[in-house]
Amino acid sequence: MSKKAGKHSLAAGRRELKELVDTCDAIADRKFNPFFLDVKLGVETLRQFFPLWETFQDHCMDAHTLNRLSEVVRLQNTQLKFQSSALYADPEFIARKVERMSEKRLVEVLLHSWHPLAELEQLTEETVTDALNYWDALLPIAERWKKRQFIEGKPPSSTDAETLTGLGIQGEEFNKQIAQIYEELRTSCETSKFTNYWAFVRRSNYQETVRRAYFVSFLVTYGFAKLQTNDGNLSLVPVDHPTGKAASNSVSFPIPIPRSIEHGE
Amino acid sequence: MENKEATQTQTFYSDKLKRAMHLLLFRRGKMPGAKEWELKEKVGKNFEQVLEQLNQLLSELDLEIRKVKERTPAYATQDGIPGDESRYYITLKGTLGLKEAKMIGWRIDNLAALAATLALLMSKQGKAPREDLEKLLANKFGRWKSITLVDIFLRTGYLEEDDAGVISLGWRTQSEIDLKELMTRMAEVKL
Numbered sequence: 001m002s003k004k005a006g007k008h009s010l011a012a013g014r015r016e017l018k019e020l021v022d023t024c025d026a027i028a029d030r031k032f033n034p035f036f037l038d039v040k041l042g043v044e045t046l047r048q049f050f051p052l053w054e055t056f057q058d059h060c061m062d063a064h065t066l067n068r069l070s071e072v073v074r075l076q077n078t079q080l081k082f083q084s085s086a087l088y089a090d091p092e093f094i095a096r097k098v099e100r101m102s103e104k105r106l107v108e109v110l111l112h113s114w115h116p117l118a119e120l121e122q123l124t125e126e127t128v129t130d131a132l133n134y135w136d137a138l139l140p141i142a143e144r145w146k147k148r149q150f151i152e153g154k155p156p157s158s159t160d161a162e163t164l165t166g167l168g169i170q171g172e173e174f175n176k177q178i179a180q181i182y183e184e185l186r187t188s189c190e191t192s193k194f195t196n197y198w199a200f201v202r203r204s205n206y207q208e209t210v211r212r213a214y215f216v217s218f219l220v221t222y223g224f225a226k227l228q229t230n231d232g233n234l235s236l237v238p239v240d241h242p243t244g245k246a247a248s249n250s251v252s253f254p255i256p257i258p259r260s261i262e263h264g265e
Numbered sequence: 266m267e268n269k270e271a272t273q274t275q276t277f278y279s280d281k282l283k284r285a286m287h288l289l290l291f292r293r294g295k296m297p298g299a300k301e302w303e304l305k306e307k308v309g310k311n312f313e314q315v316l317e318q319l320n321q322l323l324s325e326l327d328l329e330i331r332k333v334k335e336r337t338p339a340y341a342t343q344d345g346i347p348g349d350e351s352r353y354y355i356t357l358k359g360t361l362g363l364k365e366a367k368m369i370g371w372r373i374d375n376l377a378a379l380a381a382t383l384a385l386l387m388s389k390q391g392k393a394p395r396e397d398l399e400k401l402l403a404n405k406f407g408r409w410k411s412i413t414l415v416d417i418f419l420r421t422g423y424l425e426e427d428d429a430g431v432i433s434l435g436w437r438t439q440s441e442i443d444l445k446e447l448m449t450r451m452a453e454v455k456l
Contacts (some may be wrong), residue, residue, distance in 0.1 A: 097454060107373055226288070
């Protein structure tokens with residue numbers, strides 16, 4: 001019974017020392033004020049558990065904790081010296097001031113204490129190499145202009161329902177195609193719970209792939225299907241009783257469609 | 266004869282002045298300025314006297330030579346023990362006006378953010394977690410801008426970040442900013 005209690009205390013001791021080291025590390029990383037930790041209590045804890053240590057690792061941990069506590073004492077000393085210096089200001093006070101000061105006032109404070117460096121820039125081996133690499137990687141101007149023309153499209157303009165129906169993105173035909181894709185998805189998920197997004201969407205023809213991705217985006221947006229990730233792969237799960245309404249808490253998830261089918265996944 | 270000797274000394278000295286000036290002004294590596302050993306090697310043992318004379322000349326142009334102690338990492342020293350080495354820079358002796366600061370390529374809101382960052386860091390003895398800085402800047406300048414701002418200050422050398430994400434004052438702050446003046450001005454601001 002006493003042995004069991006001893007084991008328990010040993011485990012508790014190891015845990016406490018780990019917590020102590022973590023706190024000391026956080027103080028060293030300036031996450032807490034050094035006076036946040038009661039060093040005397042820390043030393044008492046070390047003294048309390050010292051007779052229980054069994055292994056070499058326990059003693060190493062004990063020494064490490066003592067080392068970290070001494071670092072906290074050093075930081076407390078620095079803090080006291082700093083507080084008594086002319087540079088001291090309470091961080092909360094500074095944060096409040098910054099919040100309430102105008103940008104112009106902040107700049108004026110900086111400008112009164114700022115003495116920028118004077119130097120001359122010149123070519124170095126490093127800058128020449130950077131420039132050459134940039135030049136080598138640069139496409140010919142004709143290519144760049146081509147790309148630009150490709151990107152440039154018509155500016156946004158308004159349209160009417162008739163045009164949308166004509167384009168196949170509204171009306172009976174559109175609804176029919178959505179229903180067809182939905183049925184296709186349900187069929188492909190008869191044997192398994194989900195189907196791979198790219199396996200479902202991609203076709204040998206790029207335009208057809210884009211068209212299917214376009215319809216799938218509607219299915220997902222209006223709750224007919226769910227888009228999930230399984231082991232880093234996108235998958236689709238059909239919903240048995242869809243609401244047909246866009247979810248209020250939905251997020252936008254863009255999926256780029258590469259031209260190369262091999263890079264589709 | 267005396268006159269000839271004086272001329273020779275003058276020529277020799279001006280040559281040293283030129284060499285020192287070139288070392289201080291032209292950037293050779295990643296950092297501007299010149300290290301103490303470079304000056305000793307290229308200008309001579311009496312480089313401090315040369316710099317003193319150069320300083321007198323520069324002061325007429327509102328410039329001055331500043332000596333900054335920098336910590337040399339263990340791998341860069343011969344004995345493998347980290348040491349202190351001085352680096353000399355030429356800085357502006359006076360200060361810039363608001364319009365001048367804009368002209369040398371700084372945005373006013375970036376300078377305001379730099380003032381806030383340095384003041385907060387100084388209040389925390391020169392070190393603070395990155396999140397604390399970003400939080401302070403986000404309240405004032407917006408969340409996305411705060412991340413960019415910290416990156417800008419890191420890139421320009423005003424701040425340094427260690428592996429644990431703790432931000433400290435960078436070499437540029439040590440050489441360009443009069444921190445005592447900054448904190449005094451900050452304390453004097455009436456809201």
